[in-house]
Amino acid sequence: MxxxxxxxxxxxxxxxxxxxxxxxxxxxxGMGTNNATGVSNNxxxxxxxxxxxxxxxxxxxxxxxxMRHRGTGLGPQDVFDIPFTSVSSFxxxxxxxxxxxxxxxxxxxxxxxxxxxxxxxxxxxxxxIAGQFYEFTAFYNEGLGYTTNLFASAFYxxxxxxxxxxxxxxxxxxxxxxxxxxxRLSQERAETVEIVGLYWHFVDIVWVLIFTIVYLxx
Amino acid sequence: xxxxxxxAGVDTHTDHDEHHPSDGTYWKVGxxxxxxxxxxxxxxxxxxxxxxxxxxxxxxxxxxxxMVAKFAAIGAYFMHLKFDSPILRxxxxxxxxxxxxxxxxxxxxxxxxxxxxxxxLALLT
Numbered sequence: 001m002x003x004x005x006x007x008x009x010x011x012x013x014x015x016x017x018x019x020x021x022x023x024x025x026x027x028x029x030g031m032g033t034n035n036a037t038g039v040s041n042n043x044x045x046x047x048x049x050x051x052x053x054x055x056x057x058x059x060x061x062x063x064x065x066x067m068r069h070r071g072t073g074l075g076p077q078d079v080f081d082i083p084f085t086s087v088s089s090f091x092x093x094x095x096x097x098x099x100x101x102x103x104x105x106x107x108x109x110x111x112x113x114x115x116x117x118x119x120x121x122x123x124x125x126x127x128x129i130a131g132q133f134y135e136f137t138a139f140y141n142e143g144l145g146y147t148t149n150l151f152a153s154a155f156y157x158x159x160x161x162x163x164x165x166x167x168x169x170x171x172x173x174x175x176x177x178x179x180x181x182x183x184r185l186s187q188e189r190a191e192t193v194e195i196v197g198l199y200w201h202f203v204d205i206v207w208v209l210i211f212t213i214v215y216l217x218x
Numbered sequence: 219x220x221x222x223x224x225x226a227g228v229d230t231h232t233d234h235d236e237h238h239p240s241d242g243t244y245w246k247v248g249x250x251x252x253x254x255x256x257x258x259x260x261x262x263x264x265x266x267x268x269x270x271x272x273x274x275x276x277x278x279x280x281x282x283x284x285m286v287a288k289f290a291a292i293g294a295y296f297m298h299l300k301f302d303s304p305i306l307r308x309x310x311x312x313x314x315x316x317x318x319x320x321x322x323x324x325x326x327x328x329x330x331x332x333x334x335x336x337x338x339l340a341l342l343t
Contacts, residue, residue, distance in 0.1 A: 039303045047306045051313020058317030066328050077267060086259045093255060097248040100296050104241055194298075201297045205289050212285040216258060217278055218267055 046195045050202045057206050060161055061213060064154040068218070071149035076218035079139050088131035089211045092166075095124035096204040103197045109187040115180050118193075121200065122173045125166050132163050155214070162210060165203045172196045238301055247295045254284050 037044065068076060102117035136156070144152050176196055179185040185192065239247075261281055265271030268278050294300035299307050 037303070037305050039305055044306065044309060047309040048313075051310050051316075054310075054313040054317040055320070058321045062321035062324050065325060082259070082262045082266070086255075086262075090252070090255055093251055094248070096292060096296050097244060097251075100244045101241065104238075104244070107238070198297055201292055204296075205292050208285060208288045208292070212258065212281050216262060216268070216281055 040191055042195055043191060043198075046198050050198065053202065056161070057158075057209075060154075060158040061209065064158045064214060067150035067154040069151070071151060073149045073152075074142065074144045075151055076155075076214075079142055079144055080215055080218060081135070081138070082215060084131070084135065085211065085215050088128050088135075089207060091124050091131070092128045092204055092207050095121045095128070096201050098124060099197045099200045103190070103194050106185070106187060106190040106193045111180055111185075114185075114193070115177055118173050118177045118180070122170050122177065125170045125173070125200075129163060129166055129170070132159065132166075158210065158214065162203070162206055165206070169196075169200050169203050172199065238298055239295055243295065247291055251288055251291055254288050258284050 098117050098120040102114055102121060105111075105113035105117055136159075139152075146153060146156050173196065176185060176193060258281060261268060261277050265273065265277055268274055268281065271277060293310070299310065
């Protein structure tokens with residue numbers, strides 16, 4: 001790490017000296033690449049966030065595993081519609097694929113293709129959310145409310161939090177889409193798309209876990 | 219992806235950019251992920267729930283293996299962990315290992331003192 005408070009004579013940390021940094025535009029300089037690690041600060045920040053988000057989902061999955069067979073009333077076997085959820089899972093998986101093509105497109109400077117893939121990813125994400133909304137409604141109509149039993153509370157909390165993550169991802173994707181449309185997303189800012197992509201893939205891998213642990217091994 | 223502009227004589231190059239997979243690789247990984255997902259879903263048609271079936275250990279074991287394989291493939295190829303700086307890999311794996319470790323301990327704790335938990339719950343209700 002460069003000690004920004006150090007004077008040029010005191011400077012001993014690896015990386016550029018303050019004199020060398022004069023006139024450097026961080027925006028075009030990898031948006032703040034840390035010279036000590038060789039890694040973009042923004043990207044490292046997103047990875048650290050994702051690492052910490054593992055703890056959130058770890059807590060929710062553990063709670064679900066503890067609570068799923070406690071209490072009375074409707075349980076997983078009574079309400080789950082595996083063929084329907086399988087289609088939703090497949091849709092979310094395909095959205096991860098379209099996201100990598102969006103990242104790939106902007107790295108080549110293909111803005112039209114970038115917008116197409118961003119739109120496809122958003123639509124697939126929205127389809128997943130619509131499926132989740134339908135699933136929740138169906139469960140509720142079968143008598144499984146949020147406070148019906150411990151299984152219901154744990155299930156809705158886990159999948160609901162995941163749904164919120166997907167929704168936030170869709171908002172970020174649409175923001176990128178409109179930024180690109182208005183010419184504010186140049187090829188030099190490809191890292192921004194990649195960072196949003198990391199978030200999106202994380203949401204997908206969390207669903208990979210939920211689909212197996214919650215739905216397929218109820 | 220960050221730019222590789224060498225401004226002020228500083229090596230700002232992040233060496234992963236050139237090593238990201240091609241679109242062809244993404245298609246292949248996507249096809250493999252799709253195939254694994256189909257295999258996962260097929261277990262539902264073999265036995266639902268899987269733990270009631272005579273092949274339960276095999277079915278549940280294969281489901282867990284397929285889950286880990288999908289997780290690893292997405293992380294390695296779509297999230298570029300295989301090609302990016304190791305520091306990013308460790309930032310994520312650190313969180314993941316911490317989460318799995320902490321919650322395995324939590325789950326084990328509840329399993330060991332389950333009787334006590336049930337008893338205290340009965341007292342409360």
